[in-house]
């Protein structure tokens with residue numbers, strides 16, 4: 158079994174609903190078990206800053222899938238939730254990135270793991286360390302604005318919440 162962490166973000170439409178549906182689709186996937194979810198964080202946009210604030214979260218999962226097959230699952234969920242890629246680092250209904258996959262280092266055209274920009278992103282590191290405080294991450298956390306938004310005591314409570 159493989160242990161992986163995904164970063165999820167949304168800054169278009171009903172951001173909460175996008176995250177909830179993305180996590181629900183991971184939960185429903187037969188080869189994926191979602192084992193932990195972070196709080197939801199409302200964050201200032203990083204990179205391309207002239208856009209709406211994001212809601213970000215991180216999930217931990219176990220899977221039989223290879224990292225590339227997991228990327229396929231993430232991209233399918235993005236398509237299901239009507240993701241349109243217009244501007245690099247620009248607005249999106251939903252973004253799912255693979256942060257870590259076991260301790261593996263992967264460098265292919267489609268996939269780089271650990272995610273090459275994760276250590277610069279407080280919107281990734283803060284929820285990641287919330288769900289796994291013992292995780293060793295190198296580098297500095299930049300001071301992009303992060304505001305605690307809402308936390309859940311269980312995955313079921315998150316999936317059942319009526320927004």
Ligand SMILES: Nc1ncnc2c1ncn2[C@@H]1O[C@H](COP(=O)(O)OP(=O)(O)OP(=O)(O)O)[C@@H](O)[C@H]1O
Pocket residue numbers: 228242245246247252253254255256266267268269270271272273274
């Ligand atoms: N660890 C990874 N997780 C998700 N996608 C990745 C990863 N490494 C490489 N990619 C590739 O990155 C491509 C572009 O992804 P995307 O458009 O989501 O980038 P972005 O979210 O705008 O920027 P960033 O990569 O900085 O988060 C994807 O098509 C995918 O093949």
Ligand SMILES: Nc1nc2c(c(=O)[nH]1)N=C(CO)CN2
Pocket residue numbers: 165166167200201202203204205211213246247252280
């Ligand atoms: N706050 C925040 N900023 C971003 C995000 C994101 O998820 N949250 N995703 C980006 C593209 O990967 C670019 N900038």
